[in-house]
Amino acid sequence: MLSSESTPATRAPLSPGEYDALLNGVRLHYSVHGAGPALLAYSGGPGVDARLWDDFAHLDDFTTVIALHPRGSGLSEAPADGAYALADYAADLEALRRHLGLERPIVMGWSHGGMVAQQFAFTYPNSLSKLILYDTSAYFGEFLADIGAAVAEFKDQPWYAESFAALQKEWAGDYATDEDMRRLLALELKFYFKRYDERAAAFLSRTSHLPVRIAPLKAFNEQEAPTMDLRPRLKEVSVPALIIVGRHDFICTLPMAREMAQHLPGARLEVFDESGHFAMVEEPEKFNRVIRDFVSAGIGA
Numbered sequence: 001m002l003s004s005e006s007t008p009a010t011r012a013p014l015s016p017g018e019y020d021a022l023l024n025g026v027r028l029h030y031s032v033h034g035a036g037p038a039l040l041a042y043s044g045g046p047g048v049d050a051r052l053w054d055d056f057a058h059l060d061d062f063t064t065v066i067a068l069h070p071r072g073s074g075l076s077e078a079p080a081d082g083a084y085a086l087a088d089y090a091a092d093l094e095a096l097r098r099h100l101g102l103e104r105p106i107v108m109g110w111s112h113g114g115m116v117a118q119q120f121a122f123t124y125p126n127s128l129s130k131l132i133l134y135d136t137s138a139y140f141g142e143f144l145a146d147i148g149a150a151v152a153e154f155k156d157q158p159w160y161a162e163s164f165a166a167l168q169k170e171w172a173g174d175y176a177t178d179e180d181m182r183r184l185l186a187l188e189l190k191f192y193f194k195r196y197d198e199r200a201a202a203f204l205s206r207t208s209h210l211p212v213r214i215a216p217l218k219a220f221n222e223q224e225a226p227t228m229d230l231r232p233r234l235k236e237v238s239v240p241a242l243i244i245v246g247r248h249d250f251i252c253t254l255p256m257a258r259e260m261a262q263h264l265p266g267a268r269l270e271v272f273d274e275s276g277h278f279a280m281v282e283e284p285e286k287f288n289r290v291i292r293d294f295v296s297a298g299i300g301a
Contacts, residue, residue, distance in 0.1 A: 014032055014038070014064055014066075014100065015032065016032050016033055016034065017031070017032055018030075018031050018075075019031070019032065020075075021096065021099050023092055023095035023096060023099060024088075024091055024092055024095050025079070025080075026071050026076070026077055026078075026079045026080075026092070027076065027077040028068060028069060028070075028071060028076045028077070028092060028096070029050075029068075029069040029074065029075035029076045030066055030067060030068045030069065030096060031050075031066070031067045031069075032064065032065070032066050033056065033060035033064070033065040033067070034059070034060025034061065034062070034063055034064050034065050035060075035064055036062045036063040036064055036295075037062075037063050037064065037105070037106060037295060038063070038064050038066060038100075038102050038105035038106065039059065039063040039064065039065050039066065039105060039106045039107075039108055039132075039295070040066050040068065040093060040096065040097065040102075040105050040106070040107045040108065040128075041053060041056070041065050041066065041067045041068070041108050041109075041110075041113075042068055042070070042089070042093060042107070042108065042109040042110070042113035042114075042116050042117055042120075043067065043068075043069075043070065043073075043074075043110055043111075043113045044110045044111030044112050044113050044114075044135075045070060045073055045111070045112045045113070045216065045217065046070060046072075046073065046084065046089075046112045046216035046217050046219070046220045047072070047073050047181070047212050047213040047214060047215070047216040047217035048073060048074075048185070048210070048212055049069070049073060049074035049075075049207075049210035049211055049212070050067050050068065050069040050070070050073065050074045050075075051074065051207065051210055052207050052210060053067055053110075053280075054203060054206065054207065054280070054281070056280065057280040057281075057284040057285075057287045057288045057291075058284070058288055059288065059291055059292075061288070062292055062295065062296075063106070063295060066096070066100065066105075068092065068093060068096055070089055070092070070113075070116075070216065071083075071084070071088065071089065071092055071216070072084060072213050072215055072216045073213050073216060074210075074211070078213070078215060082215065082219070084215070084216040084219035084220065085219075085223075085224060086115055086116055086119040086224065086228075086230075087119060087123065089116040089119070090116055090119040090120040090123050090124070091123075093107070093116065093117075093120050094120065094123075094124050094127055097124075097127055104126070104127065104128055104129040105127075105128060105129065106128065106129055106130045106131075106132065106295060107120055107121065107128045107130070107131055107132070108131075108132035108133075108134060108291075109132070109133060109134065109136060110134040110135060110136065111134070111135055111136055111251075111252060111277065112136070112220065113134075113136070114133040114134055114135070114136020114137070114252075115136055115137070115138070115228070115230065117131060117132075117133060117136075118131075118133065118136075118138060118230045118233075118234065118237075119230065121237045121239065121241075122230075122233040122234065122236045122237055125236065125237070125238065125239075128239055129239060129240075130239055130240045130241070130242070130294065130295070131237065131239055131240070131241040131242070132241075132242045132244070132291065132294065133241065133242070133243045133244070133260065133267075134244045134279070134280075135244065135245055135246060135249050135251075135252045135277050135278075135279065136252050136256075136257075136260075137252045137253075137256035137257075137259075137260065138229070138230035138231045138234060138256075138259065138260045138263065139228065139229045139230065139231050139256070139259060140225060140226075140228065140256075141229075147167065147168075147171060147250075148164075150250040150251075150253075151164060151167070151191045151250055153248075154190075154191060154196075157190075157196065159187075159190055159196070162187055163187045163188050163190050163191060164191075165187075166183075166184040166185075166187035166188045167184075167187075167188040167191065169184055170184050170185070170188065173218065173221065173222070175214060177214070178211060178212055178213055178214055180214075181212045181213075181214050181217065182210075182211060182212040185212055186204065186208045189204055190204075191250055191251075191276075192249075192250075192251065192276050192277035192278055193248075193275075193276045193277070193278055193281070193282060194246065194247075194248040194274055194275055194276045194282060199281060199282065200278070200281065200282070203278070203281045231259070231260075231263045232263075234260065234263040234264045234265075235263060235264075235265060237264055237265070238265070240266065240268075240294075240297070240298075241264050241266065241267040241268065242267070242268050242270065242290070242291070242294045243257050243260055243261050243264070243267050243268065243269045243270065244270050244272065244279060244287070244290065244291075245257035245269070245270075245271055245272065246271075246272045246275030246276045246277055246278070246279050246282070247271050247272065247273050247274075247275065248275065248276045249275070249276045249277045250276065250277075251277055252277065254271065257269060257271075268294070270290050272286060272287070
């Protein structure tokens with residue numbers, strides 16, 4: 001279904017299903033799962049399909065998960081003006097909140113989506129009740145100085161050479177089409193787990209067909225990532241915040257999470273010792289429990 005631009009008085013349905021809405025001049029897709037407090041979920045990437053969330057580690061057992069496909073990614077259209085800045089993504093999230101008539105939902109961002117969630121939290125401080133930042137960062141700086149060292153623990157794996165070559169190609173911008181990048185990502189995602197085991201392989205098998213869009217990826221890598229620093233404005237975020245990080249995440253690292261926590265007043269930091277970038281896949285029971293506890297804290301008190 002396709003809806004027109006919405007005003008705060010217009011309320012779109014929160015029934016489980018797949019929906020399209022024209023928001024900020026772009027047709028954006030979102031999915032609704034489950035029942036309970038509204039949780040706006042923003043996926044990683046940029047350029048990666050929101051269906052990478054997979055089964056959300058069953059967060060929809062206790063929340064209404066609303067997963068937005070970012071502009072130019074997944075099932076959403078690309079903006080005509082090529083606007084892919086964090087502020088553009090955050091404005092889309094605010095437009096969706098208004099479209100759905102949500103007063104102060106929980107906002108959860110994963111990886112690049114966590115950067116969008118931070119931007120959203122300090123740009124629209126009255127538009128959320130809680131903030132969940134999952135394997136993300138406010139700043140790269142010196143933390144990603146040596147990508148080779150970051151994945152060195154995998155050197156004995158038979159797939160290491162091929163996957164590392166794919167990682168180097170991405171970081172060098174050595175890809176020309178969406179399909180080129182999809183193939184590279186399928187190889188390099190093996191580094192995103194603590195261990196590439198049967199569970200990780202099954203997840204990648206389920207999701208490897210999902211498209212990757214290079215326009216938003218290149219916009220971030222080339223224009224925004226080199227100078228991105230959200231830390232100065234994190235002090236403006238006053239809602240309860242949960243930071244989740246896999247101890248073995250090589251791309252959004254534990255030092256990055258600690259750095260974020262230092263700048264985010266009262267943030268709770270949860271480290272997943274048996275995870276890399278995919279705690280919801282590697283430790284789904286703990287992931288579900290930690291978020292359930294955070295969501296329910298203060299309700300009925």
